[in-house]
Amino acid sequence: MRELLCNSTYFGVLISLIGYGLGVILKRKFKKAVFNPLLVSIVFVIAVLLVLGVDYESYNNSAKYLSYLLTPATVCLAIPLYQQLELLKGNYRAILGGIVSGALASFLSVFALAKLFNLTHQQYVTLLPKSITTAIGMGVSQELGGIVTITVSVIIITGVLGNIMAELVCKLFRIKEPVAKGIALGTSSHAIGTVKAMEMGEVEGAMSSLAIAVTGLVTVIGASFFANLM
Known part of the structure; x- marks a missing residue:
């Protein structure tokens, strides 16, 4: 059997x-x-x-x-973004600022924890792409010399935790603006967080979809810099 x-x-x-x-x-x-x-x-x-x-x-x-199916599924997230294009144009500065801030927070938290727990360079770079979609994170981890299988696990755990805790965090910090909710979820919890964002509303889903793509790009650029810090 x-x-x-x-x-x-x-x-x-x-x-x-x-x-x-x-x-x-x-x-x-x-x-x-x-x-x-x-x-x-x-x-x-x-x-x-x-x-x-x-x-x-x-x-x-x-x-x-x-x-x-992972890559085409990620590309399909562009549909709700296109439907909210006017909202994006009217808030692009705040949106880009939020995404960059979220990516930097991810990098700095990984760096601080790596120092605190005395991780090796390989372990450190393995965790750097934790907040981006798996399709991009695997490539970043491999390029930096990380352990790809652990990177995938960390990405999934990050997404699931974001999905589970999203409503609690928004309620705790009184985040009511749909754009802010979507950007926060997409930046920190990639596609799995975007599923929760879409449950919250169309605007949240569209902004989260945008955050996935831009955060991926910022991480690809920023991870190379932060990888050299340790």
């Missing part, structure tokens, strides 16, 4: 989709942030692999086809 699953072409895709579908059902039923579909699917896949004794490499070989 184990050999059959390890050699299956679509086993990884199947359990990934089942896990995500289960997460969607739980989120709709209980309406709790902790039942984020991506988080549920991660836990579900890990549990299935442990129970069936399937190693990660075998799973990844059959689940890699899902990653091919």
